[in-house]
Amino acid sequence: MQTIGLIGGMSWESSAAYYEGLNKGVQQRLGGLHSAKIVMASVDLAELTDLQDRDAWDEVAAILVAAARSVAAGGADFVLMCTTTFYRVYDEVVAAVDIPVLHLAxxxxxxxxxxxxxxxxxxxxxxxxxxxxxxxxxxxxxxxVNLPDPVHVETLDSIIYDELVFRTVNPSSRRRLLGIVDELWDGGADGVLLAASELSLLVRPEDVEVPVLDAITVGVEAALDRALA
Known part of the structure; x- marks a missing residue:
């Protein structure tokens, strides 16, 4: 079994879901007392979002590069970042380590x-x-890729950053999100990507008729396939 390197904290809620999914997945695939071999570096989301707001992407890259190097030094065979927004500095992270860095996209x-x-x-x-x-x-x-109507973008941001990163699941927010999913389906999408990990707290595949791909589930499955190949 290979050792999975995780860069987490963006948010810690989604990172916990990655950690849980990887360990449950290893147990399901191998049975018994097996669990995933994981090295994690967890960063401070408040620090990163402040730098993002100031467009200080060099500093964001420096933080995530340091995190990637720490998991590589800890014995990780490859790296997965538990985020989507901060893949903005993926190229800098890849260039800084000698082990593969998976891209969630x-x-x-x-x-x-x-x-x-x-x-x-x-x-x-x-x-x-x-x-x-x-x-x-x-x-x-x-x-x-079909993007949501611009009128919904700030709503999505508020649901993610004001509710879901604190594990607040608001039924009215679920209804609003399901309405956006229906709009995308009506607009010609034959699937929907939950490309912010926290959104999986609100929408489950059984909630809608259109296929829903959850970033956490897809990332976990790919990491398991690689670690257990």
Whole structure:
């Protein structure tokens, strides 16, 4: 079994879901008392979001590069970042370590291809929606990406940062999110990506008729496949 390197804290809620998913997945695949071999570096989300707001991406990169180097030094065979927004500095992280760094957008695009999904609705933070670094990478994988109506972008951001990162699950927010999913489906999407990890707290595949891909689940499955290959 390979050792999985996680860069977490963005938010700690989603990082906990990655950690739980990896350990449950190893136990399901191997049985008995098996658990995942994980090295995690957890960063401070408040510090990163402050730097993001100031457009200080060099400083964001320095923090995540240090985290990647720490998990590599701890024996990780590859790295997965428990975030989507901060893949903005993916190239800097890749250049700083000698072990593979998985890109969640590549994993999501591959999963869409596997499920024969050609057009996906894209739900994430405002920054990730308004800047195309993540959606464009999915598109490069052969998948058309439909963004939500701009009127919904700040709503999504508020749900993520004011509620879900604190594990606050508001029924009215669930209804609003499901309405956005329905709009994307009506607009031609044959699948929806929950490309902010916390959104999986609100929408489950059984809640809607359109296929829903949860970033955490896809990332966990890919990491397990690699670690246990």
């Amino acid at each position: 590549d994993l999501l695009a591959a999963k869409c291809q596997q499920l024969d999904i050609h057009t996906v609705g894209f739900l994430s933070t405002a920054f990730t929606i308004q800047h195309d670094f993540f959606a464009q990478r999915i598109s490069a994988g052969g998948i058309d």
